[in-house]
Amino acid sequence: MTRVFDAPDQFADTALQGFCAANADRVRAVPxxxxxxxxxxxxxxALLVGGGSGxxxxxxxxxxxxxxxxAVAGDVFASPSAAWIHGVARAANRGGGVILGFGNYAGDVLNFGSAAERLRAEGIDTRILAVTxxxxxxxxxxxxxxxxxxGDxxxxxxxxxxxxxxLDMDAVMAVAGKANGATVSFGxxxxxxxLPGQGTPLFTVDPGRVGMGLGIHGEPGISxxxxxxxxxxxxxxxxxxxxxxxxxxxGRVAVILNGLGRTKYEELFVLWxxxxxxLTEAGLTPVDPEVGEFVTSLxxxxxxxxxxxxxxxxxxxxxxxxxxxxxxKGTVTPPVADDAVEAGAEAESRIAQGSADSQDAGRCVAGLIGHVARALADAEEELGRIDAQAGDGDHGQGMARGSAAAAAAADKAVAGGGGAGxxxxLAGDAWADRAGxxxxxxxxxxxxxxxxxLGDRDRPLPETVARGAQAAHDxxxxxxxxxxxxxxLVDSLVPFVQVLTERVTAGETLGVAWAAAAARATEAADATAQLRPRLGRARPLADRSIGHPDAGAISLALCARVVGANLPE
Amino acid sequence: MTRVFDAPDQFADTALQGFCAANADRVRAVPxxxxxxxxxxxxxxALLVGGGSGxxxxxxxxxxxxxxxxAVAGDVFASPSAAWIHGVARAANRGGGVILGFGNYAGDVLNFGSAAERLRAEGIDTRILAVTxxxxxxxxxxxxxxxxxxGDxxxxxxxxxxxxxxLDMDAVMAVAGKANGATVSFGxxxxxxxLPGQGTPLFTVDPGRVGMGLGIHGEPGISxxxxxxxxxxxxxxxxxxxxxxxxxxxGRVAVILNGLGRTKYEELFVLWxxxxxxLTEAGLTPVDPEVGEFVTSLxxxxxxxxxxxxxxxxxxxxxxxxxxxxxxKGTVTPPVADDAVEAGAEAESRIAQGSADSQDAGRCVAGLIGHVARALADAEEELGRIDAQAGDGDHGQGMARGSAAAAAAADKAVAGGGGAGxxxxLAGDAWADRAGxxxxxxxxxxxxxxxxxLGDRDRPLPETVARGAQAAHDxxxxxxxxxxxxxxLVDSLVPFVQVLTERVTAGETLGVAWAAAAARATEAADATAQLRPRLGRARPLADRSIGHPDAGAISLALCARVVGANLPE
Known part of the structure; x- marks a missing residue:
């Protein structure tokens, strides 16, 4: 049981601050x-590692x-957002590119991947290292x-x-690929x-039993x-x-015997x-073995x-x-604190100036995002209810929180002279950051x-908007x-993009084309209730969703309708 | 719950072996x-530290x-025996004397103190450092x-x-006294x-409560x-x-925030x-603070x-x-393994040769110890029953085990040509080692x-035997x-020694004097049932013993009678 905390949702951040304070001679806190x-x-x-806290x-x-x-620290057992990763990666960059290292979980893959796209767009050579x-x-x-x-x-x-x-980036990545390919674990x-604030465990193992291969967040094991x-x-x-x-x-092997938290050192030494x-019987020679706690789980x-x-x-x-x-391990030269750490997260608040035309379009975009945010706030409870039938019920909250932050960021970008792009x-960054x-x-x-x-120069044409929708889909x-x-949400996004592109290409106005696309997206979202989904990484709880509409597809269709209803002529 | 073990009573020893194997580049195993x-x-x-395992x-x-x-490792939560400490201390000694460092608990005070006496008798300058x-x-x-x-x-x-x-021994001990006096903890x-093999906890804290000042073995706290x-x-x-x-x-302070086992790092960082x-408010400046697990309790x-x-x-x-x-901490020159570690525990098996007279007396002593061992084996259950009324019921087992080992060691010493002393x-060493x-x-x-x-030269006179009893008492x-x-056991030992000394001094034969002393010891042991004891370090459970005879006093009187009945003319 996790007992020491104040507000549970502050646990990870407070722990991060405490860690940095306790190790002020070795690390510097960044957001x-x-x-x-x-x-x-x-x-x-530079190697940036991270994942959920705990x-x-x-x-x-x-x-x-x-x-x-x-290192970047998400909430307990939750991936850090792409914005957080992006900010820490900028602070870590020494000019030689950044490797984003994390354990292979869906949320981390998404967020580190998204951060990598932003970093690459900024000219930073960024690579992904998902440990498997x-x-x-x-x-x-x-x-x-x-x-x-x-194996982390x-x-x-x-x-x-x-x-x-x-070593240069390609050479380090070659080593990374070899190391990950050569590393195997069983737990x-x-x-x-x-979890902090919870009265019951996230998962349990029956007394007197051992869960073989059970994941460190309770993911299913073998037996x-x-x-x-x-x-x-x-x-x-x-x-x-x-x-x-x-x-x-x-037979030369690095060996790590890792305790997950409550299992104590003496127990690990007994195992060792x-x-x-x-190991000797198997013809293996441990090289610098490690016995202790290295990747725990509360x-x-x-x-x-x-x-x-x-x-x-x-x-x-x-x-x-x-x-x-x-x-x-071994002896390294004692580090000397260096004030030259880059600004990192602050850098992202600079707003690129748009042309007058694009600033006009930007105001329009911000207004539309405001409409979307209000509609998602109204729909929060309903979306939560739909999501709870198949998922963890937080979809409405995430969408409302994300769109509200996006609307505020869009207004700020407009005030700062930003173009539509x-x-x-920036609305998207804020959405990802706050929605989680x-x-x-x-x-x-x-x-x-x-x-x-869309960019920040030209007034967006209908064809540009449709190409943007395709880029978003991709x-x-x-x-x-x-x-x-x-x-x-792909279930409603794909028909939306398809119809929008067809109608715009056929010469219809953006308003007419968008309305048709939104209508098709809504039909597709409703139809998800009939689907028997494939088991995929994106939806691990898929089995439970049979017979229920998908909240992500529903909310995307809702946003499409709201935008369509408020598009200027 | 401690789950990883084979035979519970092998837990501490197996963990020790695993620790030494995992750190073979840094430490060498000794018994x-x-x-x-x-x-x-x-x-x-040399600084030797130790205490119970866990x-x-x-x-x-x-x-x-x-x-x-x-370091010397006792069983889980149990002091190492004086013999174990003695053996490791001999291996640790570099010729400059040995400091025995441990936390201040009754069992450790006894065993480290006893080991110190043996080491000093062997000419090794040995000091005691009980952390408080x-x-x-x-x-x-x-x-x-x-x-x-x-604070350890x-x-x-x-x-x-x-x-x-x-620094030389006196200077190191001056630092030790100052450091211990300057160190305070609250938990x-x-x-x-x-404990390994147990299905229920050694102690518990009610859910939702915090035990203030509770000891790491469950010793009573404040509230x-x-x-x-x-x-x-x-x-x-x-x-x-x-x-x-x-x-x-x-205001300069070393600060250690220590987790006891299940409380995790992130919780400690939140506290930190x-x-x-x-700390800042209080005008304190932490110097190299440590946040982690340093003295745990399973x-x-x-x-x-x-x-x-x-x-x-x-x-x-x-x-x-x-x-x-x-x-x-900091940078030390990487250690180079050195095969010159002293033999340590093996050294103690050398048997000093006695004179012919003293060898005769040694045979007699060994014979008497054999009688005592057989009597204690017979009385094991009865002594356990008496002890269970006021203590943990292991007195009979400890006495039987200890005396059996003493008898075997005495026979071995006789065979090796040892004198009475x-x-x-060696019988005493074996007793302490096995009885625990x-x-x-x-x-x-x-x-x-x-x-x-008694020594190994002269045939022991009655006066020498009485002086030996006094030395044992002291x-x-x-x-x-x-x-x-x-x-x-002091309750029956004191009158025994007193009567033995009086009667021998008065010129009575050893047999007559001993019989009288044993009789008085028996009366005194029986009388312990009437005592309302003072609360003392030696008997923390004293309150429960009111109205029951003390098993330690009873067993000492029994031994005295057995020896008396078998003394040669």
Missing amino acids: HGAVRAAPGARGKV HYPAFLGYVGTGFADA DDVASAGADDRARRRGVA LPVFKIVGAAAEAG VAFDGCT TRAMMPAADLARTLLEPLLAERPADHD HHLTGM DMAGCSLTITWLDDELQGYWRAPADAPAFR TVLS GTSGALWGVALRAWGQT AIVRLGGARVGDKT | HGAVRAAPGARGKV HYPAFLGYVGTGFADA DDVASAGADDRARRRGVA LPVFKIVGAAAEAG VAFDGCT TRAMMPAADLARTLLEPLLAERPADHD HHLTGM DMAGCSLTITWLDDELQGYWRAPADAPAFR TVLS GTSGALWGVALRAWGQT AIVRLGGARVGDKT
């Missing part, structure tokens, strides 16, 4: 994250020389779908060392964890078995990893005692075993010196793509990976 | 503990350059009775640094912990209060420490966020705050480099003191601190 107090060499590749030492404890350049080490979450033939767990430690450590050594759970003696448990952890030993590998013999009881199959290159980076608040892009969650990230990336198509599909029929 | 793989300079003062990183995680030279930082356990005017909790970290760190700096508990927000909890932890701020102190402001939920009031000297040692498995001393607990330590130190009086009182009337 929603931390960077090294003594930044790495100018021009080096997993300390992941990810803040990894920031330091020879390891990560920065959890063998319990998908088969070896479907590696890209595996979750990231304690060796993969990020190795990548951080390669970056510190001065067991004895009991679940409790449950009766609790067993430590020697048997050690074998249970090791066997699935031995099964993935690469052919002809010489048994593992040493088993007060979850359980542990995981990670192996990285080393070669000379990986071993060199694994053994290289590092000095972070929660991980030290900037108004829509998957739909927030998708709406953010969609509006930003649309805005970039960004959502690229980031979210959903297709029509998955019961997501 | 019941670990020493640095790269020992400190020859002639340096508190990792205390104490094994502290072994390294700039910190402890060695827990303000909740006794008032500031009764400092010596305070328990040791997370700063006190041992500072003492380790002073020893590493090359809170949210829930108890569970319980309703769970409170983090900001209030921070103030609650800090205020009792501020109340003990030394007059005219300039609030504490930073409060899966106990709770935390503690420790302050060391620094001056220039203490600050220098607090900030000095250190490199231990669980604590690193060596036979009795308080009475085991007392019997061990008593028999050793008696043996040293050792027990010195170590245990109990007086007549405390309902301990």
